[in-house]
Structure formats: structure tokens, C-alpha cells
Amino acid sequence: MGSKPMRGLINAAWAAVRLKEDTMLVLGIESSCDETALALADDDGLRASVISSQADMHALFGGVVPELASREHARLIGPLFDELMRRSCLGPSPRDAVDCIAVTRGPGLMGSLLVGVAFAKALAAAWSKPLVGVNHLQAHLLAASLENTLSWPALGVLISGGHTHLYRMDSPTDMTVLGKTIDDAAGEACDKFAKMAGLPYPGGALLDELGRRGMADSRMFPRPYTKNDNLDFSFSGLKTAGAQWLASHPEARFPAGDEPAKDRLYLANQMLCDAAASYLDARADTLAIKARRAMETFTPRCIVVAGGVAANSVVRITFSDLAKEKGLPLFIPSLRLCGDNAAMIAHAGWHMAKAGRMHDLSLSAIPRGRAIPEDWIPYEA
Ligand code: KG4
Ligand code: ZN
Numbered sequence: 001m002g003s004k005p006m007r008g009l010i011n012a013a014w015a016a017v018r019l020k021e022d023t024m025l026v027l028g029i030e031s032s033c034d035e036t037a038l039a040l041a042d043d044d045g046l047r048a049s050v051i052s053s054q055a056d057m058h059a060l061f062g063g064v065v066p067e068l069a070s071r072e073h074a075r076l077i078g079p080l081f082d083e084l085m086r087r088s089c090l091g092p093s094p095r096d097a098v099d100c101i102a103v104t105r106g107p108g109l110m111g112s113l114l115v116g117v118a119f120a121k122a123l124a125a126a127w128s129k130p131l132v133g134v135n136h137l138q139a140h141l142l143a144a145s146l147e148n149t150l151s152w153p154a155l156g157v158l159i160s161g162g163h164t165h166l167y168r169m170d171s172p173t174d175m176t177v178l179g180k181t182i183d184d185a186a187g188e189a190c191d192k193f194a195k196m197a198g199l200p201y202p203g204g205a206l207l208d209e210l211g212r213r214g215m216a217d218s219r220m221f222p223r224p225y226t227k228n229d230n231l232d233f234s235f236s237g238l239k240t241a242g243a244q245w246l247a248s249h250p251e252a253r254f255p256a257g258d259e260p261a262k263d264r265l266y267l268a269n270q271m272l273c274d275a276a277a278s279y280l281d282a283r284a285d286t287l288a289i290k291a292r293r294a295m296e297t298f299t300p301r302c303i304v305v306a307g308g309v310a311a312n313s314v315v316r317i318t319f320s321d322l323a324k325e326k327g328l329p330l331f332i333p334s335l336r337l338c339g340d341n342a343a344m345i346a347h348a349g350w351h352m353a354k355a356g357r358m359h360d361l362s363l364s365a366i367p368r369g370r371a372i373p374e375d376w377i378p379y380e381a
Contacts, residue, residue: 028346031116032108041346070111102349105133106366113365139348160307161187179231189235198254214273221282284318
């Protein structure tokens with residue numbers, strides 16, 4: 001479908017934004033996986049945000065069920081929008097206050113993305129506002145700039161449930177992928193180990209808790225795919241080593257029970273706690289080895305670590321040591337901004353809008369595994 005028919009509307013809406021000299025208020029929408037979230041951000045940062053997680057529902061199935069995820073997004077996005085409008089006190093006509101609609105266009109689950117993208121398009125059309133399609137991964141990294149002033153170029157380490165990317169960040173809107181995982185993501189490797197050990201989905205945070213009660217042994221698990229000279233990752237070897245260890249130590253499995261797993265952590269066998277500490281150590285070390293190597297390709301002025309896995313305590317300590325070693329500032333978003341949220345989407349959308357990057361109503365959603373196109377529509381005066 002061509003974008004031509006929408007040009008008139010988009011240019012009129014965009015002109016209004018460009019003519020406004022005071023702050024720009026962006027509504028951000030996130031629905032790429034199992035969080036439905038909306039937020040408002042302006043030149044001063046986050047104004048308001050709402051979020052609903054489906055994690056408990058998917059935990060019943062041991063992982064995200066895409067069909068259920070999109071149905072939940074469709075059920076929740078309207079009420080969450082109302083709630084955001086209520087909380088943000090934009091007055092009787094929010095349409096007059098909001099300048100631009102930003103939405104996660106990918107990567108993510110196709111059905112989930114389509115709910116957010118369709119909602120954003122409807123709002124952009126109804127309110128005659130410009131639309132900005134945001135790259136979810138880059139938005140994770142930019143979450144750090146909601147709380148700190150980053151200096152450029154920066155080394156970006158994006159670690160989430162589904163992705164592991166190293167970036168050279170030259171500005172909020174110019175990021176180059178230096179390396180990425182060729183199989184499992186950093187978060188996935190831990191969620192799968194946790195699942196095999198008897199912990200519910202998503203096990204990353206629970207594994208972190210168990211690891212804090214254990215002692216890491218660096219000989220227990222490999223630093224996979226590091227004996228090469230590239231900047232890519234492969235965590236499948238770590239997952240296999242974890243599966244083999246669990247198969248040969250069935251007594252270490254986390255015991256089943258009726259109470260939520262987080263209330264039964266004290267029941268965990270010490271062997272499992274030590275294995276969790278060693279597994280998390282191997283993962284963080286692997287990330288740091290490649291990050292150190294990436295810094296040989298350019299000279300960053302700071303390090304940014306972001307994404308759900310950046311909430312992990314071992315990752316935070318490992319990268320703090322690396323930053324000290326390199327004499328660089330380290331920026332990791334606060335815990336509430338590490339996992340999926342719409343504050344980062346509104347903020348990334350704000351940067352894109354300021355840079356003149358916008359889309360029309362033909363904006364496409366891009367599933368995991370496909371590159372996000374740079375298909376911005378230039379403003380035509
Ligand atoms: O960024 P995110 O919320 O969703 C994706 O875009 O994938 O990341 C989710 C990932 C999951 O793998 C989850 O287990 C992990 O973040 N995670 C953690 C912690 N909290 C969330 N991993 C380790 N330690 C944590 N405290
Ligand atoms: Zn994410």
C-alpha cells in the first residue's frame with residue numbers, strides 16, 4: 001500500500017508540531033510482547049505512564065502464548081488509554097495537548113505489535129497528529145537518557161528476553177548494530193535454565209534471587225562463543241551446559257509447591273543457588289567480554305546497558321567493574337525502566353520527532369528477526 005494518500009494529513013499535522021516552539025508532548029504506546037503500556041513524555045522527560053503486565057497469565061503456560069497476548073492487548077489498550085488521560089490531567093481536550101503519537105513498530109510478536117500500531121494509527125488519524133514508529137530495542141537504550149545525560153558516541157548493550165545487541169550509539173537517533181546473538185538471547189538463556197530447574201516463567205528475576213544466595217564458580221559453566229574475534233553472541237552452548245548439569249543433578253531441582261515460587265525461595269537447595277550464581281556469572285562475563293572487544297572498534301564516552309536483563313544484579317555489578325576498568329561513566333536505567341514500558345517509547349518517539357523522522361498511516365509492524373526499515377517520511381513544507 002502506498003503512503004501518498006496520507007501525505008496531506010501528515011504534513012498538516014507535522015507543520016503544527018514544527019511550528020510549536022514550546023515543549024513537544026508525545027504519547028507513547030508499547031505492546032510488543034506481554035506488557036501493554038502507554039505514557040506521555042515531553043522535553044523535560046516522563047510526564048505520566050500506565051502499564052499492565054500479562055506475565056502471571058503466561059506463567060500458567062510456561063511462556064508467552066502469542067494468541068493470548070494479542071487478545072489481552074486488544075482488551076486492555078482502550079481502558080489503559082483512558083486511565084493515562086485521567087492521570088495526566090491534560091484538561092478537557094487532550095488532543096490539543098498531545099503533539100505526536102509514537103508506537104513500538106517492532107521487533108516483537110506480530111499480533112501484539114499490530115494491536116498497538118492499529119491503536120496508534122486510529123488516534124493519529126482521529127486527532128490529526130503525526131505518527132512515529134519506534135524501534136523497541138533502540139528505545140530500551142534511550143530509557144537511560146530519561147534519567148541521565150548521555151555523551152556520544154556511547155556503547156549500547158541491549159539485553160532483553162528476546163534480544164542481545166551491541167550498538168555504537170552516535171546520537172539518540174543514530175545507532176549501528178555491532179553484534180548480536182545468533183541464537184538464544186541473554187534473557188532467554190536464563191529463562192530456559194530457570195524453567196528446566198523447576199522455576200515458573202519468566203524465571204530470570206527468580207534465578208537472580210537464587211544466585212544471590214549462592215557462590216559462583218567460574219569453572220562450572222562456559223563463556224560460550226567468545227574464542228573468536230567477532231562481536232556476536234551465542235548463548236545456546238550455555239543453555240546446553242545448564243541442561244546437562246541439571247540432568248546430572250536432579251536433586252537440585254526447585255521443589256514444587258502451592259505457594260508462589262517467590263515465597264518458596266528459602267526451600268531451594270544450596271546446589272541450585274550455587275549453580276544459579278555460576279550461570280549468571282557466565283552470562284554476564286560473556287556479555288562483558290564482547291562489550292570490551294566492541295570498545296576496541298571505537299572510543300565510546302560512556303556505556304549504556306538496558307533491557308529487562310539489565311535488572312539483573314550480576315549484570316549490573318559486572319558492567320560497573322568494566323566501566324571502572326575503562327574509566328567510563330555507566331548508565332543503566334532504574335529497575336522500572338529496564339523491562340518493557342511505554343516511557344521509553346514516548347521518549348524515543350520524542351527524539352525521532354525532533355529529528356524530523358515520522359511515518360504515515362501505512363506504518364508497518366515488524367516481527368522479531370526482521371530488520372526495522374528506515375522508511376521515514378520527509379516533511380514537505
Ligand atoms: O526487556 P524485557 O522486559 O522484554 C523483552 O523485550 O524481551 O526483558 C525480559 C527479560 C526476561 O528474560 C526476564 O527473565 C529478564 O528480562 N529479567 C531479569 C530480571 N528481571 C527481568 N533477568 C535477570 N534478573 C532480573 N532481575
Ligand atoms: Zn523489551
